[in-house]
Amino acid sequence: MANITELLEALNTRGAAVPTADLASGLKASREGTLKQLNREKDKGTVEGNSQEGWLITDAGRRALGKGDIHPSMIDEEVTMRQQFEAIGRRIGIKDDRIVLATDIVWSGDYNDVSWVWRALGQADIADDLRSVWVNAWRAKLHKGVPPELETELTGVSKTVAAEEGKDTSKGRDYIIIDDEPLRVGENLGDYNLQDAKDILTIRTLKGRLAGAQAGGGHGAGSPAEHEKVSDLITALAPLLKKDSDVDTLKEILADKLEIQRQDILSRIPQQEPSAQPKSFIEQITGFVAALGSLKEAGPLLRSILGVPEPSSNPGNPGVPVQIKGPDGTPLVMDLGQVINWQKFQSEERRADGRHDSLVGLTQTIRENIPDGIQAILKAASETKGTGAKAPETKQEQSHVFECADCQTQFSPPPGWAGQPIKCPGCGREYAKEELA
């Protein structure tokens, strides 16, 4: 809302009468607010005109504008408590004369007292429905709560009435169920009343627990103790059936109960395992070995749990069948003799593989050395035949160096020496073969 100075300046710049709407749009204010300001200024004599003919500034208005002594009051700004109280009445639709009368009565007492305001408006003969709206709006403006003595009047529902109407509201189908929560969608716009919605949610919870118990406990016969029994769940459902509910809800509850009973009965019937493909002997043996390997890793605790005896140091008696319960509870019967035979077979295979690898390496070595070996054998054979083959021995003999005992002269035997006596080249002493050896 523009202030008075702006309003008068806007009128002063126009030569002709200005419609209220044009003036409001020029001041960027609401039409109603501008009209109120104009009416007040008209009372002061600064403007003249009306909404039909338009508005003009008067000489008094120009003088006030020229003096610059226009200071908007709280009344001008329409922010006084009385003005706000009257504004509420106008918004409600009460006639102006009744508003003035009611406001005068209210302002004759403590207008901050909600109870007094209620009584004053009653004295002004304001209708109860409008009166409660007016008082509630005024109470909200004052930031005050509902006085206890006016709870019935201002809320429209008394405690006793609310208690009595509780049954009635519960009978209305105001609720639907979304995400396992009852949600009110309006009077008779939903599927259930509040109590039925709660009951259905309870049943669903029980069903979920039952389904969880069956899923976690296998086929029910060997289910763990911590899961609830079906009979307990049905017993828990029984009180729900005794309640007064409409036919549809009762049908749904009964259907749920029958579903629970059906699941209970089905769980008690022993079900056959789906026929599996017959395993081959190799697959069975592989499974046995894998089971045995896992048992070794598991240690004595798991072996005791599964009912497998401790491995004995005496490997005798290999044909005794042992019953094993697998992880799924299915009893398995395996022959340890087959397992031992399989392990024997495996160790023999390992040994054979190692032997084969050694043979391959040896063959490779021989293949690499065959030329040298053949050459060596040929040399040895040629030496044996004597075709210049005594060279090593001859050379060995030639490499013998003797030293004379008399003159210390060193000498060697002559080539082709075969044990004949040798003379020392220094002193001529002759040495026999026995002396030279």
Add this chain to the structure above:
Amino acid sequence: MTFMQRSAMHFLTIKAAREIKQEIEKAGLDNLKTLADAGKSIVGTYLNGCNAQEKARYKRDLGALLQMGVTVDMLLDEISKLMPVVGAIMKGRDGYKKGEIQNLERFLKEG
């Protein structure tokens, strides 16, 4: 000496000569010829370049060869057959060859 012992001795000689040939090829024949021309011992130069472990291995292998009856002359003859160039280098250098053999014997006896 039996036929098998003779065959084994020749086999070892051939294998040892092949190893020595590989070492000669690594060192380079020209370098060896330069050493021989300068009168410097090839065996001594080579052994000086070996570490203690290599020396111990060579000593052990040569000792085994000698025990099997393989002499240094036999090895040199075999190397000359494998590498005729080496034989040509050694030809006419009896003193040098004898010195090399003595170096080897000294190497076997030392330590």
